[in-house]
Amino acid sequence: MVSLQNEKVKLWKKLKTRKWREREQMYLIEGPHLAQEAVFSAKEHVHSILIDEAFHLPADWPLDSIEVFQVTHKIFTELSQTETPQGIIAVCDMKSSSLALKPGRFLLVDGVQDPGNLGTLIRTADAFGLDAIYLGDGCVDGYNAKTLRSAQGSHFHLPVIHKNLFTLADEMKQLNIPLYGSSLQGDELHQVKVSSPHYGLVVGNEGNGASPELLAQMNRQVKIPMAGRAESLNVAVASGILLYWLESARLA
Amino acid sequence: MVSLQNEKVKLWKKLKTRKWREREQMYLIEGPHLAQEAVFSAKEHVHSILIDEAFHLPADWPLDSIEVFQVTHKIFTELSQTETPQGIIAVCDMKSSSLALKPGRFLLVDGVQDPGNLGTLIRTADAFGLDAIYLGDGCVDGYNAKTLRSAQGSHFHLPVIHKNLFTLADEMKQLNIPLYGSSLQGDELHQVKVSSPHYGLVVGNEGNGASPELLAQMNRQVKIPMAGRAESLNVAVASGILLYWLESARLA
Numbered sequence: 372m373v374s375l376q377n378e379k380v381k382l383w384k385k386l387k388t389r390k391w392r393e394r395e396q397m398y399l400i401e402g403p404h405l406a407q408e409a410v411f412s413a414k415e416h417v418h419s420i421l422i423d424e425a426f427h428l429p430a431d432w433p434l435d436s437i438e439v440f441q442v443t444h445k446i447f448t449e450l451s452q453t454e455t456p457q458g459i460i461a462v463c464d465m466k467s468s469s470l471a472l473k474p475g476r477f478l479l480v481d482g483v484q485d486p487g488n489l490g491t492l493i494r495t496a497d498a499f500g501l502d503a504i505y506l507g508d509g510c511v512d513g514y515n516a517k518t519l520r521s522a523q524g525s526h527f528h529l530p531v532i533h534k535n536l537f538t539l540a541d542e543m544k545q546l547n548i549p550l551y552g553s554s555l556q557g558d559e560l561h562q563v564k565v566s567s568p569h570y571g572l573v574v575g576n577e578g579n580g581a582s583p584e585l586l587a588q589m590n591r592q593v594k595i596p597m598a599g600r601a602e603s604l605n606v607a608v609a610s611g612i613l614l615y616w617l618e619s620a621r622l623a
Numbered sequence: 624m625v626s627l628q629n630e631k632v633k634l635w636k637k638l639k640t641r642k643w644r645e646r647e648q649m650y651l652i653e654g655p656h657l658a659q660e661a662v663f664s665a666k667e668h669v670h671s672i673l674i675d676e677a678f679h680l681p682a683d684w685p686l687d688s689i690e691v692f693q694v695t696h697k698i699f700t701e702l703s704q705t706e707t708p709q710g711i712i713a714v715c716d717m718k719s720s721s722l723a724l725k726p727g728r729f730l731l732v733d734g735v736q737d738p739g740n741l742g743t744l745i746r747t748a749d750a751f752g753l754d755a756i757y758l759g760d761g762c763v764d765g766y767n768a769k770t771l772r773s774a775q776g777s778h779f780h781l782p783v784i785h786k787n788l789f790t791l792a793d794e795m796k797q798l799n800i801p802l803y804g805s806s807l808q809g810d811e812l813h814q815v816k817v818s819s820p821h822y823g824l825v826v827g828n829e830g831n832g833a834s835p836e837l838l839a840q841m842n843r844q845v846k847i848p849m850a851g852r853a854e855s856l857n858v859a860v861a862s863g864i865l866l867y868w869l870e871s872a873r874l875a
Binding site for chain 1: 664739743746747748749750751752753775776777780781813847848849850851852853855856857859860861862863864867868870871874875
């Protein structure tokens with residue numbers, strides 16, 4: 372058992388804030404399902420496991436070098452970020468945030484504000500097997516508790532990286548990675564031919580889309596044809612359709 | 624000003640529950656943005672408008688036959704279903720829940736539990752111009768406050784109808800409307816040829832998908848090809864991709 376005054380407990384508590392997550396390059400994920408996904412898919416990134424005194428850790432988890440700390444119910448409740456704590460938290464290292472860029476398939480997220488939307492974007496990028504997802508300066512934190520919940524473990528499958536998107540767009544251009552931006556002023560998808568197996572897809576803020584300055588850096592601005600009356604699609608839905616379109620062209 | 628004992632106020636309060644919404648075939652929508660959309664796009668369905676005593680109703684809204692009630696701040700707060708009430712609620716009639724079925728394009732939602740997901744599905748169906756969205760018996764209420772918020776006014780653009788999906792599937796078959804069901808055991812989209820301009824697309828519960836009994840009634844079960852590691856897509860993202868696929872085939 373560790374006490375509230377313990378230095379480790381103090382650090383874990385700090386990881387509930389974005390500032391400290393970024394400083395330490397670590398974050399907390401919560402609940403047996405996500406902790407299991409972390410331990411089985413990305414063990415090298417799991418720093419330690421914290422369990423409520425009443426929690427029984429499954430015997431078949433490959434914990435090897437992972438430190439396990441049992442804490443009192445009181446401490447666990449202070450560390451938890453959910454309304455109904457489920458007794459287990461994993462302390463994880465952020466994955467490869469200094470990853471060197473090479474040609475591949477990427478989603479670039481500009482100014483998305485809702486953590487649930489961002490988590491769904493991360494899950495969608497994972498489902499299509501992208502190489503990384505990049506979050507621009509104005510984006511909600513990719514490692515906050517709600518984002519992690521809605522991404523359902525996809526953080527352990529692909530790098531989730533905060534980075535300035537203008538710098539990144541420049542780097543992608545130098546590598547001849549075509550950049551597509553989602554925009555209501557763009558060309559409809561059937562008018563656009565995809566000719567490279569690599570791409571960077573930029574999607575933007577829930578209300579305003581991606582910033583015009585960033586869209587100006589794109590090779591093409593594209594738009595999903597829609598026959599109906601809703602002004603726009605949810606950003607995660609639009610991103611799913613655009614990734615399906617890019618992947619269909621790539622695999623055709 | 625109307626008092627808390629007023630019969631109208633009592634009815635409005637009851638409309639916060641699903642039981643009373645279904646009994647009265649009426650619902651409440653909240654906030655200036657949604658109320659404006661209701662008044663401008665579906666005035667015939669707006670029964671009355673309730674405003675907080677401090678709220679200033681824009682002078683250019685075409686209110687004609689719509690009754691406007693000013694209520695005290697205390698009553699407004701009791702009627703409101705948001706954390707930060709914005710001073711205006713519209714009382715609306717549900718649209719055409721006894722609509723006669725004819726060939727068209729439909730989304731059928733089986734057992735979706737999250738109101739935010741359901742609202743996004745309604746918004747997506749609207750964006751693609753579908754003729755109606757049907758919600759099966761196990762679905763969360765299509766008219767609850769969170770669903771309405773996340774649908775962003777799409778309820779005023781297409782009918783949102785609760786109906787038994789087995790009955791509906793039978794009716795669609797009799798009209799030769801092809802039924803497609805989203806299923807991880809289905810055929811990948813590029814293997815399936817869409818040959819009718821009409822369709823019913825069935826999508827299902829967040830964790831388990833559509834029920835096997837319902838999927839057994841489909842003409843085809845279909846699956847989005849995914850190269851990555853996430854086990855599945857969010858139901859609204861998957862539905863957006865499937866509708867884009869069906870619409871692209873229809874319009875090609």
